[in-house]
Amino acid sequence: xxxxxxxxxxxxxxxxxxxxxxxxxxxxxxxxxxxxxxxxxxxxxxxxxxxxxxxxxxxxxxxxxxxxxxxxxxxxxxxxxxxxxxxxxxxxxxxxxxxxxxxxxxxxxxxxxxxxxxxxxxxxxxxxxxxxxxxxxxxxxxxxxxxxxxxxxxxxxxxxxxxxxxxxxxxxxxxxxxxxxxxxxxxxxxxxxxxxxxxxxxxxxxxxxxxxxxxxxxxxxxxxxxxxxxxxxxxxxxxxxxxxxxxxxxxxxxxxxxxxxxxxxxxxxxxxxxxxxxxxxxxxxxxxxxxxxxxxxxxxxxxxxxxxxxxxxxxxxxxxxxxxxxxxxxxxxxxxxxxxxxxx
Numbered sequence: 001x002x003x004x005x006x007x008x009x010x011x012x013x014x015x016x017x018x019x020x021x022x023x024x025x026x027x028x029x030x031x032x033x034x035x036x037x038x039x040x041x042x043x044x045x046x047x048x049x050x051x052x053x054x055x056x057x058x059x060x061x062x063x064x065x066x067x068x069x070x071x072x073x074x075x076x077x078x079x080x081x082x083x084x085x086x087x088x089x090x091x092x093x094x095x096x097x098x099x100x101x102x103x104x105x106x107x108x109x110x111x112x113x114x115x116x117x118x119x120x121x122x123x124x125x126x127x128x129x130x131x132x133x134x135x136x137x138x139x140x141x142x143x144x145x146x147x148x149x150x151x152x153x154x155x156x157x158x159x160x161x162x163x164x165x166x167x168x169x170x171x172x173x174x175x176x177x178x179x180x181x182x183x184x185x186x187x188x189x190x191x192x193x194x195x196x197x198x199x200x201x202x203x204x205x206x207x208x209x210x211x212x213x214x215x216x217x218x219x220x221x222x223x224x225x226x227x228x229x230x231x232x233x234x235x236x237x238x239x240x241x242x243x244x245x246x247x248x249x250x251x252x253x254x255x256x257x258x259x260x261x262x263x264x265x266x267x268x269x270x271x272x273x274x275x276x277x278x279x280x281x282x283x284x285x286x287x288x289x290x291x292x293x294x295x296x297x298x299x300x301x302x303x304x305x306x307x308x309x310x311x312x313x314x315x316x317x318x319x320x321x322x323x324x325x326x327x328x329x330x331x332x333x334x335x336x337x338x339x340x341x342x343x344x
Contacts, residue, residue, distance in 0.1 A: 068094040068103045075110060082271045084114050105134035109149055112156065119312030121160045128153045147176035151194055163202050170195055189218035193233050200240050209244075212237050231260035235275045242278060247286050254279045273299045273313055280320065289324050296321045 071094035078087035091114060095107040108131030115124035132149045139145055154169035174191045181187045196211035216233060223230050235257040241250035258275050265271050276295050283292040296317050303314040322337035 066093070066097075068098040068107065071097070072103075072107060072110060075114075079110070079114060079117075082117075082269070084118050088114050088118075101134045101138055105131045105138065107131075108134065109152060113152055116152070116156050116159060118310070119159075121156055124156045125153070125160070128156060142176045142179055144177060144180045147173045147180070147191075150176070151191060154198070155194060158198050158201055163198070166198055170198060184218055186218055186222040189215040189222075190229075193219070193236065196240075197236055200236075200243065205240060205244055208240055212240065226260055228261065228264055231257040235278065238275075238282075239278050242282050242285070245285075247282050250282045251279070251286070254282065268302060270302050270305075270310065273302060273310070273317075277313070277317060277320075284320070284324065289328065293321065293324050296324070 071090050075087040075090035075094065078084070078090065088111070091107055091111050095104065095111065098104045098107055108127050112124045112128035112131060115121070115127060128149065132146070132153065135143070135146050135149055150169045150173035154166045154173060157163075157166035157169060170191075174188075174195065177188055177191050192211050192215040196208045196215065199205075199208035199211060212233075216237060219230055219233055234253050238250040238253040238257065241247075241253065254275060258272060258279070261269075261272050261275065276299055280292040280295040280299075283289070283295065300314065300317050300321070303310050303317065318337045322334045325331070325334035325337060
């Protein structure tokens with residue numbers, strides 16, 4: 001649109017001209033007959049057309065400013081910062097305004113990811129399956145987009161404890177992605193990290209460690225040791241070491257991972273809580289229940305502000321705190337944590 005430059009001098013001049021014209025018209029008004037009926041109708045019609053135009057322009061402007069893809073981009077920015085409440089609002093708006101199956105499928109899959117990170121696993125699975133169905137209509141069977149969606153679906157099944165379906169989804173995803181990328185590609189490594197997470201959850205520690213070793217080497221080589229994704233993967237590896245009883249190794253990795261994440265997110269970010277939760281478990285297993293309690297109490301204070309999105313994490317933190325309190329003889333505190341955890 002062409003910008004109109006406003007000159008203060010022109011405004012003053014126009015005001016003077018208008019005042020003179022108005023004065024002349026008023027002096028002659030006694031001699032002029034009243035406006036004809038058709039002039040009145042014309043004024044009304046022009047007014048109605050002006051209202052219609054303004055409303056249409058406003059609607060068009062809103063559509064141009066926030067099309068579905070833009071809303072989805074904003075939602076993904078919120079997701080990257082862990083602001084899942086805001087992301088959900090944005091992605092719902094994007095889905096409601098999407099006019100083609102490509103945009104709809106992308107929105108459904110993003111919504112599934114949001115639900116999954118909020119602990120709403122049933123809704124996450126439903127949304128992911130709907131998005132997958134649309135993708136299977138849009139793309140060929142071994143399209144990489146389908147691999148990424150199957151990967152998300154597998155992580156949802158894993159969170160629900162449905163390991164057979166999680167394994168099936170992830171195996172299909174890895175089979176597809178290996179057709180699109182070489183074995184040493186970091187994209188393939190990221191899928192192998194998911195496989196290692198699943199093996200860890202199933203208690204297959206030896207196989208999980210082998211998967212991690214291959215994937216972590218590629219990821220560090222490609223992204224570098226100071227990368228956020230590298231730090232996240234190392235945090236997952238630390239969980240495996242903790243479950244294997246390798247507490248010193250787990251502690252060293254978690255300290256490093258947290259240091260990398262703090263530099264980006266800040267010390268009080270809720271995105272650090274999963275890593276700190278693992279660290280608290282390591283500290284407790286190492287006999288340092290006091291430090292574990294401090295970590296968990298601080299984490300709980302952060303989660304209290306975002307309980308809608310992180311209820312599943314809050315429940316886990318409170319359960320561990322209650323156990324620490326009970327073992328140290330603080331029965332009243334343990335009961336209080338249990339009451340909070342039950343939602344009473």
